[in-house]
Amino acid sequence: MSVEEKDEVEEAPERPDAPAPAGNDKVARMGTASIPSLIVEFAIPSIIGMLVGAAYNVVDSIFLGQAMGSIGLSITTAANPIMIVFIAIAMLIGNGGNALAALRLGEGDRAAAEVVLGNTASLSIVFAILVAVLAFCDPSIDWLLSVSGTTPEVWDATKQFIQILSAGFVLQCFGFGINNFIRTTGSPNIALGTNVIGTVVCIVCNYLLVMVMGFGTQGSAMATLIGQGVSALLVLLYFTVKKDVPLRLHLHCMPLKGKIVRMVLSLGFASFAIQVAAALVNFVLNNLLVKYGALTPMGSEEALASIGVVQRVAMVAVMPLIGVAVAIQPLLGYNYGAHLFDRVRTTLKDGIIGATGLAILMWALVHLFPNQIVGVFGISDPDLRDFTVFALKVQMMLVPFVGFQIVGSNYFQATGQPLKSAFLSLTRQVLFLIPLYLWLPTVLPVWFPNLTSLDALYFAVPVADFLAIFTTAIFMAHESRRINRLESGELEARF
Numbered sequence: 001m002s003v004e005e006k007d008e009v010e011e012a013p014e015r016p017d018a019p020a021p022a023g024n025d026k027v028a029r030m031g032t033a034s035i036p037s038l039i040v041e042f043a044i045p046s047i048i049g050m051l052v053g054a055a056y057n058v059v060d061s062i063f064l065g066q067a068m069g070s071i072g073l074s075i076t077t078a079a080n081p082i083m084i085v086f087i088a089i090a091m092l093i094g095n096g097g098n099a100l101a102a103l104r105l106g107e108g109d110r111a112a113a114e115v116v117l118g119n120t121a122s123l124s125i126v127f128a129i130l131v132a133v134l135a136f137c138d139p140s141i142d143w144l145l146s147v148s149g150t151t152p153e154v155w156d157a158t159k160q161f162i163q164i165l166s167a168g169f170v171l172q173c174f175g176f177g178i179n180n181f182i183r184t185t186g187s188p189n190i191a192l193g194t195n196v197i198g199t200v201v202c203i204v205c206n207y208l209l210v211m212v213m214g215f216g217t218q219g220s221a222m223a224t225l226i227g228q229g230v231s232a233l234l235v236l237l238y239f240t241v242k243k244d245v246p247l248r249l250h251l252h253c254m255p256l257k258g259k260i261v262r263m264v265l266s267l268g269f270a271s272f273a274i275q276v277a278a279a280l281v282n283f284v285l286n287n288l289l290v291k292y293g294a295l296t297p298m299g300s301e302e303a304l305a306s307i308g309v310v311q312r313v314a315m316v317a318v319m320p321l322i323g324v325a326v327a328i329q330p331l332l333g334y335n336y337g338a339h340l341f342d343r344v345r346t347t348l349k350d351g352i353i354g355a356t357g358l359a360i361l362m363w364a365l366v367h368l369f370p371n372q373i374v375g376v377f378g379i380s381d382p383d384l385r386d387f388t389v390f391a392l393k394v395q396m397m398l399v400p401f402v403g404f405q406i407v408g409s410n411y412f413q414a415t416g417q418p419l420k421s422a423f424l425s426l427t428r429q430v431l432f433l434i435p436l437y438l439w440l441p442t443v444l445p446v447w448f449p450n451l452t453s454l455d456a457l458y459f460a461v462p463v464a465d466f467l468a469i470f471t472t473a474i475f476m477a478h479e480s481r482r483i484n485r486l487e488s489g490e491l492e493a494r495f
Contacts, residue, residue: 031106031338035346038331039324043354045192046183047323051316052195058312059203062377063210064220071154075217077308078150078158081282086169087176088275089131093123094177095329096268099413100260101247102184102330106337110246117181117239118253119260124177126256128170135166149286149304157217164221168228175231182238184330185246194234202227270413270421277429282311284434285457292441292454298384303454306388309377310458314395317362321403324355325410332414341487345480348411355403363399366392391455397462401469408472411479424475428468436460 061076097120104113134140141159150158165172175198182191205226209219239249286304293303328351335343366373370389405428412421440460441453451459 031335031340031343035331035343036350039328039347039350039354042183042188042327042331043324045188046327047320047358048192048196050319050323050326052192052199058316059199059206059224061308061312063206064217074151074304074308075154075158075161077304077311078145078148078154078286079161080308080311081148081279081286082144082162083165084275084279084282086131086165086172088272088279089127089169090124090173090177091275092265092268092272093120093127093173094180094268095271095326095413096120096264096266097123097178098180098184099267099329099333099416100263101181102333102414103337103416105184105246106334114247114250115253115257116260116264117178117247117249118251119256120178120181120264121174121249122254122256123261123264124173125170128173131169132166135163147283147287149283149290151290151304161217161221164218165224168225171225171228171232173232174235175228178239179231179235180326181247182235183327184333187238187245188327190238194231194238197234198227198229198231200227201230266418267413267416268418270409270418270425273422274409274425274429277426281429281433281437284437285311288437288441288457289454292452292457296452296454298387302381302384306384307391307458309374309388310392310395312377313366313373313392314399314461317359317366317396317399318402318406320358320362321355321406322410324351324358324403325407327351328407329410329414332411333416336415339486341483344415345483348407351407351411352404355407356400357403359403360400363396366396366399391458395458395461398465398469402465405465405469405472408476412475420475424468424472427471428464432464432467433460436464 064076097116101113101116101120104110104116141162145155145159145162175194179191179194182188182194202223205223206220209215209223213219215222236249238245239247285307289303289307296303298306328347331347332344335341335347370392371385374385374388374392405424409421409424412418412424437457437460440456440463444451444456444459445453
């Protein structure tokens with residue numbers, strides 16, 4: 001069957017005894033091995049990998065905070081929305097290609113999966129060129145800095161920071177985005193290793209360039225690029241040099257094919273939407289922090305620094321939950337593609353249980369060691385530290401239930417239903433959180449006079465979490481009924 005024919009509606013077969021062969025035992029076992037064992041095997045390196053990936057942003061904040069104080073934290077907070085856009089593009093290409101490759105492997109078509117890998121690599125190069133051009137075009141980068149809430153005091157440093165990162169954006173696309181393909185080929189530990197090594201290099205270079213040599217924001221950006229470059233090199237070596245890999249990157253698979261590009265972008269749109277929505281939320285939040293922070297004794301700069309720390313800690317807390325969702329994606333995609341719907345159902349259930357357990361653990365750590373966590377970022381002023389700790393606890397209030405929402409929305413991406421996944425991803429960020437950011441500062445001080453408009457900005461997060469969790473539960477209840485009908489043959493499966 002050609003790659004183009006894969007888009008056609010296929011009739012759901014009677015429950016097969018085994019999935020179509022994928023040409024490699026590591027891949028085929030996703031349809032036969034114990035699901036809990038597979039989830040643990042895939043999730044541990046995936047979780048560590050997500051934490052390692054998050055470390056790129058957090059490491060910059062820690063070293064610049066220690067070296068430059070609240071000014072350094074303000075720079076990374078102002079740059080954060082733009083850095084999230086970079087991540088969004090890398091995930092659009094990498095996650096979309098990975099999801100499509102997993103479906104093709106589940107169908108037993110290794111050749112089609114390799115074409116997907118090659119097209120994903122080419123898309124990464126194309127988008128990297130576009131990002132670099134836009135970042136060094138003054139009107140576009142200046143506009144981005146203005147909407148991200150960058151203040152005059154940190155404007156030039158933030159601009160240099162972003163431009164250096166954009167110059168090497170292709171390294172992030174390969175080291176972070178295409179890295180997912182390694183996990184889908186049944187080698188999660190190797191996928192983890194490429195990330196860990198790159199992050200260690202980033203940390204060492206940050207220490208040398210920022211703390212020892214005093215290069216400030218430029219040194220931190222260069223350290224990030226060096227770490228990403230090491231990861232990208234290791235990913236390329238895996239797919240081009242390593243022997244006996246289930247997928248290989250071939251030059252003849254890299255010419256872009258319209259239908260594959262559309263499918264990659266369609267399947268990756270949910271991940272992209274999540275990150276773009278997060279960037280949009282950060283753009284709005286930063287501007288509101290500047291506005292309402294100026295009305296408080298701490299001022300705009302320290303408001304940016306404080307909530308910037310809260311955002312980064314929250315991101316680290318959520319990353320293990322995303323790690324579980326990413327880990328089960330190839331298992332969901334493979335078994336859905338092979339029409340093993342009972343295994344799909346079990347994978348989803350176990351993934352939700354695992355993500356919820358990790359969410360409870362992260363919530364407990366934040367409440368047990370808040371002062372120590374905040375202190376790592378160089379916040380030493382007692383008043384600013386107390387404000388940051390309180391904001392952190394409020395924002396993390398419903399984290400124990402967020403794992404369900406993340407795994408649920410990712411499920412639809414993994415099973416070829418990107419529009420549902422994108423909608424669920426956007427409900428929290430765009431439909432709920434941004435309106436709450438704009439509305440709560442006007443009403444919360446009226447309802448609770450002891451709270452300020454600045455306080456309302458972090459109270460908005462748990463309210464949005466509740467609404468998003470409830471919406472996801474409705475979608476998952478409907479999907480459960482749909483899977484039952486697929487399993488009985490009442491519906492046809494579409495890929």
